[in-house]
Amino acid sequence: MEQEKPNHRIKIVPLRNRPGLCGPAAAWFSGKWGIPEAEYRRSMEGMLQKSAAVPQWYVTLGGQGEILAGAGVIENDFHNRKDLSPNLCALFVEAPCRYQGVAGMLLDFIRKDLGKLGIPVLYLVTGHTGFYEKYGWRFVTMAMGDDQQPLRLYQSPAFSPSPPSALR
Template identity: 50%
Template sequence: MLFIAPTFIGQGYGTAILQELILNHGVTLVDVNEQNPAAKKFYFKNGFSIYERSSVDNQNRPYPILHLSNNQMGIVPLRDAPFLLDRAASWFATKWDIPAETYKKSMQDCIGSYDNVPQWYVVINDRKEIIAGAGVIENDFHQRKDLTPNLCALYVEKEERNQQLASFLLNFIRQDFGNMGVKKFYLVTDPTDFYEKRGWQFLTYVEDENKVQERMYTISTLL
């Protein structure tokens, strides 16, 4: 929570603190009491917008909260948005034919965690719909346990493609993990042209759990 003593409000301290948090600590999401007009005005003025709303708190008590993001692409790290877990898990499950509970378990492991794997990300549009997403996990079901972490489950809704959304999401994740001190990502994939055009480089062949050969790609994170 950002709090400024009443006698110092309007002197730029809040904006200075917020910019420090954004620029040097990677803050992109904030929660605001919907019934606090001054707080809403402050964050809107500093480039935040609403991407979701909750009507109850964690104990299911009435408490209207606006979830705000300063990311223009609407990219939301799920570690900061536990209220999206069920929706996100169901969305990924429909795209990759993996049970929603499998996704949800992995997503639960990332809640509140800012410096380790797994991490999950979704993109929310103006209509509060999930239109893209991806995850980073230790191992994407292959035998090379040393090649980690692995990008997985990248998907963009068909009607949202050809707008550079995947590239923005990939670069956001690379920056996020660069801030964690991770140097490289790895990826098992079939659509090689898509990733090669975005800077991924072929590394080697790896065997999946059924001993089928797959292409492994790698890319550096962004610092």
């Protein structure tokens, strides 16, 4: 499932459907977050090798195929609340694409995709306040990051696929 957004000329792509993008995506995420590219590659390879719902990785492509935004879903995003899983991670939108609804579209796409994969709830940790609430995320508690810094922990239901309408 890929989703093109005609008003924005962007396409949201689950990397499990386009494995050839994993290398460029791993390099892109590494450049944004300073985590070694090999870590992203390892997670993406794990996604491709198993049929489990987690991990998952997504990119938003522009009209020329360039990565404009991306995010992942992993078991735990480096915090002490291992019981609150899976976690959205590494959400990033390139500066020229910010304030255009790209993050919201990507968040909605991921929640719909996870709902189809049978994941009922998604969590995330962040230092931001106000941003995720705009997109329907609810603050749950504070968590301690692996670096011993407090983080805000949010949750959102995944969006379940609509049941087919009954025949009349």
